[in-house]
Amino acid sequence: MSATLFVQQLINGISLGSLYALIAIGYTMVYGILRLINFAHGDLLMVAAYAALYGMLLFSLPWFISFPLAIIATGAIGILLDRAAYKPLRQAPRISLLISAIGASFLMENLALVLIGGVPKAFHRPNCFSHVIIIGGLHIPVLTIYSPLVTLLLVLGLLYIVFKTRAGKAMRAASRDFEATRLMGIDLDRIIALTFLLGSSLAAASGIMWAMKYPQINPFMGVLPGLKAFIAAVLGGIGNIVGAVLGGFLLGLFEILIVALLPDLAEYRDAFAFLLLIGVLLFRPTGIMGEPFIE
Amino acid sequence: MLRAEDLHVYYGGIHALKGISLRIDLGRIVSLIGANGAGKTTVFRVIVGLVKPRSGAVHFMGGEITRLSTHTIIQRGIAVSPEGRRIFGNLTVMENLELGAYNRTFAESKSGVEWVFSIFPRLSERQAQLAGTLSGGEQQMLAFARALMSRPKLVLLDEPSLGLAPLMVQEVFRAIEQINREGTTILLIEQNAVAALSIAHYGYVLETGAVVLEGTGMELLKDERVRKAYLGEE
Numbered sequence: 405m406s407a408t409l410f411v412q413q414l415i416n417g418i419s420l421g422s423l424y425a426l427i428a429i430g431y432t433m434v435y436g437i438l439r440l441i442n443f444a445h446g447d448l449l450m451v452a453a454y455a456a457l458y459g460m461l462l463f464s465l466p467w468f469i470s471f472p473l474a475i476i477a478t479g480a481i482g483i484l485l486d487r488a489a490y491k492p493l494r495q496a497p498r499i500s501l502l503i504s505a506i507g508a509s510f511l512m513e514n515l516a517l518v519l520i521g522g523v524p525k526a527f528h529r530p531n532c533f534s535h536v537i538i539i540g541g542l543h544i545p546v547l548t549i550y551s552p553l554v555t556l557l558l559v560l561g562l563l564y565i566v567f568k569t570r571a572g573k574a575m576r577a578a579s580r581d582f583e584a585t586r587l588m589g590i591d592l593d594r595i596i597a598l599t600f601l602l603g604s605s606l607a608a609a610s611g612i613m614w615a616m617k618y619p620q621i622n623p624f625m626g627v628l629p630g631l632k633a634f635i636a637a638v639l640g641g642i643g644n645i646v647g648a649v650l651g652g653f654l655l656g657l658f659e660i661l662i663v664a665l666l667p668d669l670a671e672y673r674d675a676f677a678f679l680l681l682i683g684v685l686l687f688r689p690t691g692i693m694g695e696p697f698i699e
Numbered sequence: 700m701l702r703a704e705d706l707h708v709y710y711g712g713i714h715a716l717k718g719i720s721l722r723i724d725l726g727r728i729v730s731l732i733g734a735n736g737a738g739k740t741t742v743f744r745v746i747v748g749l750v751k752p753r754s755g756a757v758h759f760m761g762g763e764i765t766r767l768s769t770h771t772i773i774q775r776g777i778a779v780s781p782e783g784r785r786i787f788g789n790l791t792v793m794e795n796l797e798l799g800a801y802n803r804t805f806a807e808s809k810s811g812v813e814w815v816f817s818i819f820p821r822l823s824e825r826q827a828q829l830a831g832t833l834s835g836g837e838q839q840m841l842a843f844a845r846a847l848m849s850r851p852k853l854v855l856l857d858e859p860s861l862g863l864a865p866l867m868v869q870e871v872f873r874a875i876e877q878i879n880r881e882g883t884t885i886l887l888i889e890q891n892a893v894a895a896l897s898i899a900h901y902g903y904v905l906e907t908g909a910v911v912l913e914g915t916g917m918e919l920l921k922d923e924r925v926r927k928a929y930l931g932e933e
Contacts, residue, residue, distance in 0.1 A: 570801065581785055583749060587785070
Protein backbone atom coordinates (compact mmCIF):
# COMPACT_ATOMS: atom_id res chain seq x y z
CA MET A 405 0.00 0.00 0.00
CA SER A 406 1.36 3.39 -0.94
CA ALA A 407 1.94 6.09 1.65
CA THR A 408 -0.77 8.25 0.10
CA LEU A 409 -3.28 5.47 0.32
CA PHE A 410 -2.27 4.79 3.90
CA VAL A 411 -2.77 8.43 4.89
CA GLN A 412 -6.07 8.43 3.04
CA GLN A 413 -7.25 5.40 5.00
CA LEU A 414 -5.99 6.90 8.23
CA ILE A 415 -8.10 9.97 7.66
CA ASN A 416 -11.11 7.84 6.74
CA GLY A 417 -10.64 5.78 9.89
CA ILE A 418 -10.47 8.82 12.12
CA SER A 419 -13.56 10.22 10.48
CA LEU A 420 -15.56 7.02 10.88
CA GLY A 421 -14.24 6.66 14.41
CA SER A 422 -15.47 10.10 15.37
CA LEU A 423 -19.01 9.04 14.49
CA TYR A 424 -18.67 5.92 16.64
CA ALA A 425 -17.22 8.02 19.44
CA LEU A 426 -20.24 10.32 19.60
CA ILE A 427 -22.60 7.37 19.82
CA ALA A 428 -20.43 5.48 22.30
CA ILE A 429 -20.57 8.38 24.76
CA GLY A 430 -24.32 7.89 25.15
CA TYR A 431 -23.91 4.20 25.91
CA THR A 432 -21.23 4.85 28.43
CA MET A 433 -23.02 7.70 30.23
CA VAL A 434 -26.25 5.78 30.61
CA TYR A 435 -24.31 2.74 31.72
CA GLY A 436 -22.37 4.83 34.21
CA ILE A 437 -25.56 5.92 35.90
CA LEU A 438 -28.14 3.17 35.39
CA ARG A 439 -25.79 0.21 34.80
CA LEU A 440 -27.89 -0.37 31.70
CA ILE A 441 -26.79 -1.10 28.16
CA ASN A 442 -29.33 1.07 26.39
CA PHE A 443 -29.85 -1.00 23.27
CA ALA A 444 -32.35 1.50 21.92
CA HIS A 445 -29.58 4.10 21.77
CA GLY A 446 -28.52 3.30 18.19
CA ASP A 447 -32.03 3.87 16.90
CA LEU A 448 -31.73 7.50 17.90
CA LEU A 449 -29.43 7.92 14.88
CA MET A 450 -32.32 6.98 12.68
CA VAL A 451 -34.68 9.32 14.53
CA ALA A 452 -32.25 12.20 14.11
CA ALA A 453 -31.63 11.46 10.43
CA TYR A 454 -35.33 11.39 9.59
CA ALA A 455 -36.03 14.46 11.71
CA ALA A 456 -33.26 16.37 9.94
CA LEU A 457 -34.42 15.22 6.53
CA TYR A 458 -38.08 16.03 7.10
CA GLY A 459 -37.17 19.37 8.59
CA MET A 460 -35.57 20.24 5.25
CA LEU A 461 -38.15 18.49 3.00
CA LEU A 462 -41.47 19.22 4.65
CA PHE A 463 -40.78 22.54 6.27
CA SER A 464 -38.16 23.75 3.80
CA LEU A 465 -35.86 24.65 6.66
CA PRO A 466 -32.24 25.38 5.84
CA TRP A 467 -29.87 22.74 7.18
CA PHE A 468 -28.46 24.99 9.89
CA ILE A 469 -31.91 25.19 11.45
CA SER A 470 -33.14 21.72 10.63
CA PHE A 471 -30.06 19.93 12.03
CA PRO A 472 -30.08 21.62 15.45
CA LEU A 473 -33.85 21.12 15.71
CA ALA A 474 -33.41 17.44 14.89
CA ILE A 475 -30.76 17.19 17.60
CA ILE A 476 -33.02 18.82 20.17
CA ALA A 477 -35.96 16.61 19.15
CA THR A 478 -33.81 13.50 19.45
CA GLY A 479 -32.59 14.62 22.85
CA ALA A 480 -36.22 14.97 23.93
CA ILE A 481 -37.00 11.50 22.59
CA GLY A 482 -34.06 10.18 24.60
CA ILE A 483 -35.64 11.60 27.75
CA LEU A 484 -39.00 10.16 26.73
CA LEU A 485 -37.33 6.78 26.22
CA ASP A 486 -36.07 6.86 29.79
CA ARG A 487 -39.42 7.97 31.18
CA ALA A 488 -41.40 5.34 29.30
CA ALA A 489 -39.10 2.35 29.19
CA TYR A 490 -36.68 2.63 32.10
CA LYS A 491 -38.06 4.88 34.83
CA PRO A 492 -40.88 2.49 35.78
CA LEU A 493 -38.18 -0.15 36.30
CA ARG A 494 -35.79 1.73 38.60
CA GLN A 495 -36.32 -0.78 41.41
CA ALA A 496 -36.49 -3.79 39.08
CA PRO A 497 -33.66 -6.26 38.43
CA ARG A 498 -31.27 -5.12 35.74
CA ILE A 499 -32.28 -7.87 33.35
CA SER A 500 -35.77 -6.32 33.17
CA LEU A 501 -34.21 -3.02 32.11
CA LEU A 502 -32.23 -4.77 29.41
CA ILE A 503 -35.33 -6.50 28.06
CA SER A 504 -37.15 -3.19 28.11
CA ALA A 505 -34.28 -1.63 26.15
CA ILE A 506 -34.51 -4.28 23.46
CA GLY A 507 -38.28 -3.82 23.35
CA ALA A 508 -37.91 -0.05 23.01
CA SER A 509 -35.45 -0.57 20.18
CA PHE A 510 -37.85 -2.81 18.25
CA LEU A 511 -40.67 -0.40 18.92
CA MET A 512 -38.77 2.56 17.48
CA GLU A 513 -37.62 0.66 14.40
CA ASN A 514 -41.03 -0.76 13.64
CA LEU A 515 -42.84 2.45 14.39
CA ALA A 516 -40.59 4.14 11.84
CA LEU A 517 -41.29 1.30 9.42
CA VAL A 518 -45.04 1.81 9.78
CA LEU A 519 -44.99 5.59 9.73
CA ILE A 520 -42.37 6.18 7.07
CA GLY A 521 -42.07 2.89 5.22
CA GLY A 522 -39.13 0.62 4.58
CA VAL A 523 -37.97 2.09 1.31
CA PRO A 524 -34.64 3.86 1.87
CA LYS A 525 -34.88 7.59 1.44
CA ALA A 526 -32.21 9.75 -0.09
CA PHE A 527 -30.77 12.10 2.48
CA HIS A 528 -30.42 15.52 0.96
CA ARG A 529 -26.85 16.54 1.71
CA PRO A 530 -26.38 20.30 1.83
CA ASN A 531 -23.95 21.50 -0.81
CA CYS A 532 -21.48 22.90 1.67
CA PHE A 533 -20.87 19.36 2.94
CA SER A 534 -20.42 17.89 -0.54
CA HIS A 535 -17.08 19.37 -1.59
CA VAL A 536 -14.04 17.20 -1.98
CA ILE A 537 -10.61 18.55 -1.23
CA ILE A 538 -7.79 17.20 -3.32
CA ILE A 539 -4.28 17.62 -1.94
CA GLY A 540 -1.30 15.74 -3.26
CA GLY A 541 -3.25 12.76 -4.47
CA LEU A 542 -5.48 12.64 -1.38
CA HIS A 543 -9.23 12.73 -1.95
CA ILE A 544 -10.85 14.16 1.15
CA PRO A 545 -14.55 14.97 1.26
CA VAL A 546 -14.99 17.98 3.57
CA LEU A 547 -17.42 15.93 5.63
CA THR A 548 -14.55 13.60 6.49
CA ILE A 549 -12.76 16.54 8.06
CA TYR A 550 -15.81 18.11 9.64
CA SER A 551 -16.92 15.01 11.55
CA PRO A 552 -13.84 14.70 13.78
CA LEU A 553 -13.83 18.47 14.31
CA VAL A 554 -17.49 18.55 15.31
CA THR A 555 -16.88 15.53 17.53
CA LEU A 556 -13.94 17.22 19.18
CA LEU A 557 -15.97 20.34 19.93
CA LEU A 558 -18.93 18.40 21.27
CA VAL A 559 -16.71 16.21 23.44
CA LEU A 560 -14.96 19.25 24.90
CA GLY A 561 -18.35 20.79 25.65
CA LEU A 562 -19.53 17.57 27.26
CA LEU A 563 -16.40 17.26 29.40
CA TYR A 564 -16.92 20.82 30.55
CA ILE A 565 -20.49 20.02 31.60
CA VAL A 566 -19.54 16.79 33.33
CA PHE A 567 -16.48 18.07 35.16
CA LYS A 568 -17.09 21.76 35.75
CA THR A 569 -20.80 22.31 36.28
CA ARG A 570 -22.96 21.57 39.28
CA ALA A 571 -25.18 19.22 37.31
CA GLY A 572 -22.09 17.40 36.04
CA LYS A 573 -20.90 16.86 39.58
CA ALA A 574 -24.32 15.48 40.43
CA MET A 575 -24.05 13.10 37.46
CA ARG A 576 -20.70 11.83 38.61
CA ALA A 577 -22.02 11.49 42.15
CA ALA A 578 -25.04 9.55 40.88
CA SER A 579 -22.77 7.20 38.98
CA ARG A 580 -21.23 6.24 42.32
CA ASP A 581 -24.15 6.27 44.76
CA PHE A 582 -27.83 6.94 43.97
CA GLU A 583 -29.03 7.15 47.52
CA ALA A 584 -26.29 9.46 48.75
CA THR A 585 -26.96 11.67 45.72
CA ARG A 586 -30.60 11.99 46.70
CA LEU A 587 -29.50 12.82 50.24
CA MET A 588 -27.77 15.90 48.82
CA GLY A 589 -31.21 17.20 47.88
CA ILE A 590 -30.64 16.33 44.24
CA ASP A 591 -33.59 15.29 42.10
CA LEU A 592 -32.16 12.10 40.69
CA ASP A 593 -34.74 11.84 37.92
CA ARG A 594 -33.63 15.19 36.56
CA ILE A 595 -30.00 14.09 36.58
CA ILE A 596 -30.93 10.89 34.76
CA ALA A 597 -32.99 12.92 32.27
CA LEU A 598 -29.99 15.17 31.69
CA THR A 599 -27.83 12.12 31.06
CA PHE A 600 -30.25 10.88 28.43
CA LEU A 601 -30.54 14.33 26.93
CA LEU A 602 -26.79 14.70 26.51
CA GLY A 603 -26.20 11.15 25.28
CA SER A 604 -29.09 11.27 22.83
CA SER A 605 -28.13 14.67 21.45
CA LEU A 606 -24.62 13.45 20.72
CA ALA A 607 -26.03 10.35 19.04
CA ALA A 608 -28.26 12.66 17.00
CA ALA A 609 -25.29 14.71 15.84
CA SER A 610 -23.60 11.49 14.83
CA GLY A 611 -26.76 10.24 13.09
CA ILE A 612 -27.00 13.35 10.94
CA MET A 613 -23.36 13.13 9.94
CA TRP A 614 -23.84 9.44 9.28
CA ALA A 615 -26.79 10.21 7.01
CA MET A 616 -24.67 12.70 5.07
CA LYS A 617 -21.85 10.20 4.77
CA TYR A 618 -24.11 7.33 3.66
CA PRO A 619 -27.07 9.29 2.27
CA GLN A 620 -29.57 6.43 2.08
CA ILE A 621 -31.57 6.32 5.27
CA ASN A 622 -33.96 3.61 6.46
CA PRO A 623 -35.66 2.61 9.73
CA PHE A 624 -32.89 0.15 10.60
CA MET A 625 -29.94 2.40 9.81
CA GLY A 626 -29.10 2.85 13.50
CA VAL A 627 -28.73 -0.82 14.36
CA LEU A 628 -25.25 -1.55 13.09
CA PRO A 629 -23.62 1.78 14.02
CA GLY A 630 -25.29 1.39 17.41
CA LEU A 631 -23.79 -2.04 17.94
CA LYS A 632 -20.39 -0.85 16.72
CA ALA A 633 -20.48 2.09 19.09
CA PHE A 634 -21.36 -0.30 21.88
CA ILE A 635 -18.21 -2.23 21.00
CA ALA A 636 -16.30 1.06 21.10
CA ALA A 637 -17.70 1.85 24.54
CA VAL A 638 -16.66 -1.57 25.86
CA LEU A 639 -13.26 -1.24 24.21
CA GLY A 640 -12.68 2.10 25.92
CA GLY A 641 -14.01 0.90 29.26
CA ILE A 642 -17.73 1.22 29.71
CA GLY A 643 -18.76 4.01 32.07
CA ASN A 644 -15.79 6.16 31.11
CA ILE A 645 -16.46 9.06 28.76
CA VAL A 646 -12.90 9.62 27.62
CA GLY A 647 -12.62 5.86 27.14
CA ALA A 648 -15.69 5.85 24.91
CA VAL A 649 -14.20 8.55 22.69
CA LEU A 650 -10.90 6.73 22.50
CA GLY A 651 -12.68 3.43 21.82
CA GLY A 652 -14.69 5.05 19.02
CA PHE A 653 -11.64 6.38 17.23
CA LEU A 654 -9.73 3.11 17.68
CA LEU A 655 -12.61 1.06 16.33
CA GLY A 656 -12.95 3.35 13.31
CA LEU A 657 -9.24 3.05 12.55
CA PHE A 658 -9.30 -0.70 13.14
CA GLU A 659 -12.16 -1.22 10.71
CA ILE A 660 -10.76 0.93 7.95
CA LEU A 661 -7.28 -0.53 8.28
CA ILE A 662 -8.66 -4.07 8.13
CA VAL A 663 -10.31 -3.14 4.87
CA ALA A 664 -7.17 -1.43 3.59
CA LEU A 665 -4.68 -4.08 4.62
CA LEU A 666 -6.77 -7.14 3.90
CA PRO A 667 -8.95 -6.10 0.96
CA ASP A 668 -9.97 -9.72 0.38
CA LEU A 669 -11.66 -9.74 3.78
CA ALA A 670 -13.30 -6.32 3.39
CA GLU A 671 -16.70 -7.96 3.35
CA TYR A 672 -16.08 -9.18 6.87
CA ARG A 673 -15.32 -5.83 8.50
CA ASP A 674 -18.33 -6.07 10.81
CA ALA A 675 -17.30 -9.55 11.84
CA PHE A 676 -13.86 -8.20 12.74
CA ALA A 677 -15.45 -5.54 14.91
CA PHE A 678 -17.34 -8.21 16.82
CA LEU A 679 -14.21 -10.34 17.08
CA LEU A 680 -12.60 -7.33 18.69
CA LEU A 681 -15.47 -7.15 21.18
CA ILE A 682 -15.05 -10.81 22.06
CA GLY A 683 -11.33 -10.29 22.45
CA VAL A 684 -11.79 -7.32 24.78
CA LEU A 685 -14.37 -9.16 26.86
CA LEU A 686 -12.08 -12.16 27.16
CA PHE A 687 -8.81 -10.46 27.88
CA ARG A 688 -9.62 -7.05 29.31
CA PRO A 689 -13.30 -6.81 30.19
CA THR A 690 -12.82 -3.41 31.86
CA GLY A 691 -11.55 -1.95 28.57
CA ILE A 692 -8.67 0.43 28.02
CA MET A 693 -9.56 3.01 30.64
CA GLY A 694 -10.29 0.43 33.30
CA GLU A 695 -12.64 1.38 36.08
CA PRO A 696 -16.36 1.20 35.33
CA PHE A 697 -17.26 4.71 36.48
CA ILE A 698 -17.60 8.12 34.91
CA GLU A 699 -14.38 9.70 36.04
CA MET B 700 -39.55 21.14 65.04
CA LEU B 701 -39.79 17.53 63.97
CA ARG B 702 -42.44 15.15 65.13
CA ALA B 703 -42.76 11.51 64.19
CA GLU B 704 -45.99 9.78 65.10
CA ASP B 705 -46.61 6.08 65.42
CA LEU B 706 -44.31 4.97 62.58
CA HIS B 707 -44.75 1.43 61.34
CA VAL B 708 -42.27 0.10 58.80
CA TYR B 709 -42.10 -3.33 57.27
CA TYR B 710 -39.19 -4.77 55.30
CA GLY B 711 -40.82 -7.65 53.51
CA GLY B 712 -42.31 -9.65 56.37
CA ILE B 713 -40.19 -8.02 59.06
CA HIS B 714 -41.85 -5.46 61.26
CA ALA B 715 -38.88 -3.09 61.60
CA LEU B 716 -40.53 -0.14 63.33
CA LYS B 717 -43.43 -0.91 65.64
CA GLY B 718 -45.12 2.36 66.29
CA ILE B 719 -42.27 4.74 67.03
CA SER B 720 -43.07 8.30 68.05
CA LEU B 721 -40.54 10.97 68.82
CA ARG B 722 -40.14 14.70 68.83
CA ILE B 723 -37.19 16.97 68.35
CA ASP B 724 -37.46 20.52 69.62
CA LEU B 725 -35.73 23.42 67.95
CA GLY B 726 -32.12 23.91 68.98
CA ARG B 727 -31.79 20.55 70.74
CA ILE B 728 -29.44 17.63 70.46
CA VAL B 729 -31.51 14.45 70.56
CA SER B 730 -29.85 11.04 70.71
CA LEU B 731 -31.17 7.69 69.58
CA ILE B 732 -29.46 4.77 71.23
CA GLY B 733 -30.04 1.07 70.99
CA ALA B 734 -28.44 -2.12 69.79
CA ASN B 735 -27.81 -2.94 66.13
CA GLY B 736 -31.08 -3.76 64.44
CA ALA B 737 -33.16 -1.78 66.92
CA GLY B 738 -34.38 0.43 64.07
CA LYS B 739 -32.36 3.62 64.58
CA THR B 740 -31.19 3.91 60.99
CA THR B 741 -34.67 3.04 59.77
CA VAL B 742 -36.02 6.04 61.69
CA PHE B 743 -33.54 8.21 59.75
CA ARG B 744 -34.52 6.66 56.46
CA VAL B 745 -38.19 7.33 57.13
CA ILE B 746 -37.51 10.96 58.08
CA VAL B 747 -35.72 11.68 54.81
CA GLY B 748 -38.19 9.70 52.74
CA LEU B 749 -35.91 6.86 51.63
CA VAL B 750 -38.31 4.43 53.28
CA LYS B 751 -42.04 5.03 53.27
CA PRO B 752 -43.80 3.90 56.44
CA ARG B 753 -46.87 1.71 56.17
CA SER B 754 -48.57 3.99 58.65
CA GLY B 755 -47.69 6.96 60.78
CA ALA B 756 -46.57 10.47 59.90
CA VAL B 757 -43.58 12.78 60.07
CA HIS B 758 -44.06 16.52 60.51
CA PHE B 759 -41.26 19.01 60.02
CA MET B 760 -41.52 22.76 60.66
CA GLY B 761 -45.28 22.60 60.69
CA GLY B 762 -45.77 20.58 57.49
CA GLU B 763 -46.18 16.89 56.85
CA ILE B 764 -43.24 15.38 54.97
CA THR B 765 -44.10 11.67 55.19
CA ARG B 766 -44.86 11.18 51.53
CA LEU B 767 -42.54 13.76 50.01
CA SER B 768 -39.61 12.78 47.83
CA THR B 769 -36.17 12.71 49.42
CA HIS B 770 -34.82 15.71 47.55
CA THR B 771 -37.84 17.82 48.55
CA ILE B 772 -37.40 16.90 52.19
CA ILE B 773 -33.70 17.78 52.04
CA GLN B 774 -34.56 21.09 50.39
CA ARG B 775 -36.80 21.93 53.35
CA GLY B 776 -33.77 22.04 55.60
CA ILE B 777 -32.81 18.55 56.72
CA ALA B 778 -29.34 17.10 56.05
CA VAL B 779 -27.91 13.68 56.66
CA SER B 780 -24.53 12.26 57.40
CA PRO B 781 -25.49 8.71 56.50
CA GLU B 782 -24.47 5.38 57.93
CA GLY B 783 -21.26 4.19 56.29
CA ARG B 784 -20.30 7.75 55.26
CA ARG B 785 -21.41 7.36 51.65
CA ILE B 786 -19.01 10.02 50.43
CA PHE B 787 -18.41 10.21 46.67
CA GLY B 788 -15.00 8.59 46.36
CA ASN B 789 -14.71 9.50 42.68
CA LEU B 790 -15.03 13.23 43.44
CA THR B 791 -12.64 15.54 45.23
CA VAL B 792 -13.20 16.67 48.79
CA MET B 793 -14.20 20.09 47.49
CA GLU B 794 -16.66 18.62 44.99
CA ASN B 795 -18.22 16.50 47.73
CA LEU B 796 -18.73 19.63 49.80
CA GLU B 797 -20.16 21.54 46.84
CA LEU B 798 -22.71 18.79 46.29
CA GLY B 799 -23.76 19.21 49.91
CA ALA B 800 -24.81 22.75 48.96
CA TYR B 801 -26.45 21.65 45.71
CA ASN B 802 -29.57 23.73 46.25
CA ARG B 803 -27.75 26.77 47.54
CA THR B 804 -26.32 29.69 45.61
CA PHE B 805 -22.68 29.82 44.66
CA ALA B 806 -22.01 32.43 47.35
CA GLU B 807 -23.74 30.36 50.01
CA SER B 808 -21.74 27.34 48.95
CA LYS B 809 -18.52 29.31 49.26
CA SER B 810 -19.31 30.62 52.71
CA GLY B 811 -20.40 27.10 53.68
CA VAL B 812 -17.01 25.78 52.66
CA GLU B 813 -15.30 28.38 54.82
CA TRP B 814 -17.55 27.48 57.73
CA VAL B 815 -16.91 23.72 57.58
CA PHE B 816 -13.19 24.27 57.06
CA SER B 817 -13.17 26.30 60.27
CA ILE B 818 -14.78 23.34 62.03
CA PHE B 819 -12.64 20.69 60.30
CA PRO B 820 -9.35 22.35 59.31
CA ARG B 821 -7.96 19.02 58.19
CA LEU B 822 -10.42 18.89 55.29
CA SER B 823 -9.05 22.17 54.02
CA GLU B 824 -5.62 20.57 53.59
CA ARG B 825 -7.23 17.74 51.65
CA GLN B 826 -9.63 19.75 49.48
CA ALA B 827 -8.17 18.89 46.08
CA GLN B 828 -7.74 15.20 46.90
CA LEU B 829 -10.13 12.50 45.69
CA ALA B 830 -12.40 11.70 48.62
CA GLY B 831 -11.81 7.99 48.15
CA THR B 832 -8.17 8.44 49.12
CA LEU B 833 -8.96 9.93 52.54
CA SER B 834 -8.48 7.93 55.73
CA GLY B 835 -11.59 6.51 57.40
CA GLY B 836 -11.65 9.27 59.97
CA GLU B 837 -11.28 11.98 57.36
CA GLN B 838 -14.07 10.43 55.31
CA GLN B 839 -16.27 10.53 58.37
CA MET B 840 -15.48 14.21 58.83
CA LEU B 841 -16.21 14.84 55.19
CA ALA B 842 -19.61 13.17 55.46
CA PHE B 843 -20.36 15.34 58.47
CA ALA B 844 -19.08 18.51 56.82
CA ARG B 845 -20.97 17.74 53.60
CA ALA B 846 -24.19 17.50 55.62
CA LEU B 847 -23.52 20.95 57.08
CA MET B 848 -22.96 22.56 53.68
CA SER B 849 -26.66 23.18 53.07
CA ARG B 850 -26.86 25.08 56.39
CA PRO B 851 -29.62 22.72 57.49
CA LYS B 852 -32.08 23.44 60.25
CA LEU B 853 -31.85 19.81 61.33
CA VAL B 854 -28.90 17.45 60.88
CA LEU B 855 -29.23 13.69 61.17
CA LEU B 856 -25.93 12.11 62.15
CA ASP B 857 -25.69 8.34 61.85
CA GLU B 858 -22.75 7.00 63.86
CA PRO B 859 -20.46 9.97 63.24
CA SER B 860 -17.77 8.54 65.52
CA LEU B 861 -17.78 5.00 64.10
CA GLY B 862 -14.29 3.67 63.55
CA LEU B 863 -12.56 6.87 64.64
CA ALA B 864 -9.48 7.14 66.80
CA PRO B 865 -10.30 8.44 70.31
CA LEU B 866 -8.83 11.85 69.55
CA MET B 867 -10.97 12.16 66.44
CA VAL B 868 -14.04 11.06 68.39
CA GLN B 869 -13.48 13.98 70.75
CA GLU B 870 -13.12 16.28 67.79
CA VAL B 871 -16.39 15.09 66.27
CA PHE B 872 -18.32 15.52 69.51
CA ARG B 873 -16.79 18.95 69.99
CA ALA B 874 -17.98 19.81 66.48
CA ILE B 875 -21.49 18.53 67.21
CA GLU B 876 -21.75 20.78 70.27
CA GLN B 877 -20.28 23.70 68.35
CA ILE B 878 -22.73 23.58 65.46
CA ASN B 879 -25.56 23.05 67.92
CA ARG B 880 -24.56 26.21 69.78
CA GLU B 881 -24.56 28.00 66.44
CA GLY B 882 -28.22 27.08 66.08
CA THR B 883 -28.45 23.73 64.29
CA THR B 884 -30.76 21.10 65.70
CA ILE B 885 -29.27 17.61 65.80
CA LEU B 886 -30.57 14.07 65.80
CA LEU B 887 -27.76 11.72 66.66
CA ILE B 888 -27.44 7.96 66.35
CA GLU B 889 -24.54 6.59 68.33
CA GLN B 890 -23.12 3.29 69.52
CA ASN B 891 -21.10 5.29 72.01
CA ALA B 892 -24.03 5.76 74.38
CA VAL B 893 -22.17 7.62 77.13
CA ALA B 894 -20.82 10.24 74.78
CA ALA B 895 -24.12 10.54 72.95
CA LEU B 896 -26.19 10.96 76.11
CA SER B 897 -23.67 13.31 77.72
CA ILE B 898 -24.18 15.93 75.05
CA ALA B 899 -27.88 15.21 74.41
CA HIS B 900 -30.70 17.32 75.74
CA TYR B 901 -33.03 14.42 75.21
CA GLY B 902 -32.70 10.78 74.30
CA TYR B 903 -34.66 7.78 73.15
CA VAL B 904 -33.73 4.16 73.73
CA LEU B 905 -34.85 1.84 70.94
CA GLU B 906 -35.27 -1.89 71.19
CA THR B 907 -36.48 -4.11 68.33
CA GLY B 908 -38.33 -1.32 66.61
CA ALA B 909 -39.93 0.40 69.58
CA VAL B 910 -39.09 3.16 72.03
CA VAL B 911 -38.60 1.48 75.39
CA LEU B 912 -37.31 4.46 77.29
CA GLU B 913 -37.00 8.18 76.88
CA GLY B 914 -35.86 11.11 78.95
CA THR B 915 -33.27 13.83 79.21
CA GLY B 916 -29.69 12.83 78.55
CA MET B 917 -28.91 12.99 82.25
CA GLU B 918 -31.90 10.86 83.24
CA LEU B 919 -30.99 8.18 80.76
CA LEU B 920 -27.35 8.19 81.80
CA LYS B 921 -28.46 7.50 85.37
CA ASP B 922 -31.08 4.93 84.44
CA GLU B 923 -30.20 1.47 85.66
CA ARG B 924 -31.51 -0.31 82.59
CA VAL B 925 -29.53 1.93 80.27
CA ARG B 926 -26.38 1.47 82.30
CA LYS B 927 -26.79 -2.29 82.18
CA ALA B 928 -27.70 -2.62 78.54
CA TYR B 929 -25.55 0.03 76.86
CA LEU B 930 -22.88 1.17 79.22
CA GLY B 931 -21.61 -2.30 80.00
CA GLU B 932 -22.21 -2.15 83.74
CA GLU B 933 -23.19 -5.20 85.71
